[in-house]
Amino acid sequence: MIRRLYAGTVLALGCVLPAAAVGQEAPPVDVGGLLRVGAHAQANSTHEPEGFRLFDARLRVGGQIGIVFDYYFQARYVADDDAFKLWDATATLPLIPEMELTFGLFKPLFGLEATQTRGALSFLERSQASTAIAPGRQLGMQGGGSALDGRLTYGAGMFNGNGRSVTNDGDNYMFASRVQFNSIGTVAFYDDLVVQAGASIGYSSDTSAPLGKGIVTGDPTAAPHITSDFAGDRAFWSADLRVTYRQWALTGEYLRAEYDLDATPGGGMPAETDAYGGYLELGYRAWGALEGVVRYDSFQPALGDDRDFIVFGMNVYPGYYARFSLQYASALNDSPSAPTLADGQFIFLAQVDF
Incomplete structure (x- = not known):
């Protein structure tokens, strides 16, 4: 595994970095x-295997080639x-x-939480x-930038719409865009009241496209995990x-998708359906090293019952690059298990992000 990682890294750098002229410093x-x-544990162990995990x-490798x-x-x-993939x-x-x-x-510029790096969640x-x-993640192109001293950010792109696959189903494309305004800009201080608002929109026409976890658009017996081969239009x-403000943070986001299926998959699903949901999260961070978070997480899939959860978290930051976390989830209103959440779910996480 280490040799595969080393070889892949050397190959990536060899493709990107040009040969430096004699006596010239490399970028x-x-x-x-x-x-x-x-580690992962929960009351209903049939939902997902318990035990220690490599999450x-x-x-990452990046740089700049001149200007x-x-x-x-x-x-x-x-x-x-058992392999590293690009x-x-x-x-x-x-x-x-x-x-x-x-x-x-x-990853296209769409959504607030979706565009956050995994280590910052x-x-x-x-x-x-x-x-x-x-x-x-998609193959495509995107234009974007910022204005008003970083307070306004924006972007829009065109993509294949088939995830990480190099193919494009039916030569159709996916379009996605986002705009966001921050009252302070790129630099904020603990004493500042910072208000940030954003909106995103996207559209795709597909013949065999993968969807995110938990949207049911096919065989209802596969719920809630069926995520692929969607055919139709989606907005x-x-x-x-x-x-x-200071140590407090309040975040809310709502997402919705409308689906127009080319063929009704059966199981009572109409040709036109939707999925929607969001979360409301309150966090408090003390001394810059200890953070308590509580989140209400709700989602209505295209087929099936509402899935409502309340999730509690405690994050400890012993250093700039390190983090330890405890997380506990509880289902509300007899909600069924979701692809990433279940009643009584307990997670311990140790993280290094540099």
Whole structure:
């Protein structure tokens, strides 16, 4: 495994970095990674196996080639295949201070929580609605930037709509965009009241596209895990608001997707259906090293019952790059298990992100 990682990294760098002229200093390279390990337990052990886990292992390599473009690669270890796989590969061309173009394999600019890096999440996984509705990594291009001293950010892109696959089903495309306004900008202080609002919208026409976890658009007996081979049109949007003041943070986000299926899959599902949900999260961080978080997480899939959970979390930051977390989830209103949540679920997480 280590040899595969080493070989993949050397190959990636060899493809990106040009041979330096004699006596010329090579461009600097930024190397980083994410490691998340821990344990998982819950009252209903049939939902997901209990025990110790390797949640994430990633390696990141990035840099700049003169004033031409920036590059970024990320590889992720996939336990099911016992191999590292390419997760991101981008080239970004800065055009003007307010606009840049990004090409390659990356996550579209859609949603608030969906665009956060995994190491920065409050809990182990994103909310149900973000996981199910926001588009995952795609092949495509995107333009975006910022204005008003960083207070306004924006972006829009065109993608294959087939996830990380290099193919494009039926030569159709997916479009996604986002705009966000922050009252302070890129620099904030603990004493500042910061209000941030954002909105996203997307559309795709598909013949065999993968969807996020928990959206049921096929065989109802496979709920809640069926996520692939969607055929039809889908329109999705989100709105979010985040308010922070000193040690307090309040965040809310709502996401919705409308589906127009080419064929009715049976099981009582209509040809036109929708899925929607969101979360409301309150956090308090003391002394910069101890954080308590509580989240109400609700989602209505395209087929099946509502899934409502309340999730409690405690995060400890012993250093700039390290984190320890405890997480407990409780189902509300007799909600069934979700792909990432279950009643009585307990998670311990140890993380290094650099």
